[in-house]
Amino acid sequence: MTQLSFDRNNTGLLVVDPYNDFISEGGKIWPRIKEVAEASNCVPHMLQMLNAAREAKLRVFYAMHHRYRAGDYENWKFIAPIQRAAWHRKSFEFGTWGGEFRAEFVPQPGDVVASEHWCSSGFANTDLDLELKRHGIQRLIVIGLVAHTCIEATVRYAAELGYDVTVVKDAVADYSQEMMHAALEVNLPNYASAIVDTTEAIEAIGLTQAA
Numbered sequence: 001m002t003q004l005s006f007d008r009n010n011t012g013l014l015v016v017d018p019y020n021d022f023i024s025e026g027g028k029i030w031p032r033i034k035e036v037a038e039a040s041n042c043v044p045h046m047l048q049m050l051n052a053a054r055e056a057k058l059r060v061f062y063a064m065h066h067r068y069r070a071g072d073y074e075n076w077k078f079i080a081p082i083q084r085a086a087w088h089r090k091s092f093e094f095g096t097w098g099g100e101f102r103a104e105f106v107p108q109p110g111d112v113v114a115s116e117h118w119c120s121s122g123f124a125n126t127d128l129d130l131e132l133k134r135h136g137i138q139r140l141i142v143i144g145l146v147a148h149t150c151i152e153a154t155v156r157y158a159a160e161l162g163y164d165v166t167v168v169k170d171a172v173a174d175y176s177q178e179m180m181h182a183a184l185e186v187n188l189p190n191y192a193s194a195i196v197d198t199t200e201a202i203e204a205i206g207l208t209q210a211a
Helices: 030-041 042-055 081-089 130-134 146-160 179-192 197-206
Strands: 011-016 059-063 139-144 166-170 192-198
Touching: 011 042, 011 146, 030 042, 030 179, 042 059, 042 139, 042 166, 042 197, 059 139, 059 146, 139 146, 146 179, 166 179, 166 197, 179 192, 192 197
Parallel strands: 011 059, 011 139, 139 166, 166 192
Antiparallel strands: none
16 A cells, blocks of 8 residues: 655645543543443544644534533424434533533634534535635545544534545544444445554654654
8 A cells, every 4th residue: 555645735634523522531421431442542543643633724613512501402393313322412512511612622823724624524504515625625634523423423514625644543533433434434445545653643644743
């Protein structure tokens, strides 16, 4: 296989759902992913990738899930199971700590935060594709939560739109190892051009892995 490398002029880092509810102690969903996330050091690897992207001057994009607000979903005729779960849990509730970016992942000037997605794909019914195109991005490095839902749906949609996608496998997490396997070993290889670890991804953007 050809060694992976990125052109910094057309490559962006896409960070998916770094909310406190997902990746911080005390978050509503953290207990469900904690075991898998800690086994791969997901959150430290996410931060490592984010810092490396900033050092390499890659543009950083955020694809954030809709933050629950009172009245959401109540008058919808059809609600997907994943949306019903978010409704019942009040996931990422607007105006609460759980619905805020974890402190280390707060966007910085120059970063792009796409409009929030209502289901799983960071592209569906958002301006993410527009923002990527406006910034000349053709290749994406994807990190975040959750592997078999938002990560997989976003990567699939990106491939449909013609983007070249790399997934950083130890910078994503899921509710179980079985779900991680299904996403990373069965489904995503059909859509992502590369599935690599943090060390490989950092080397591919032209940086030396920190000790």
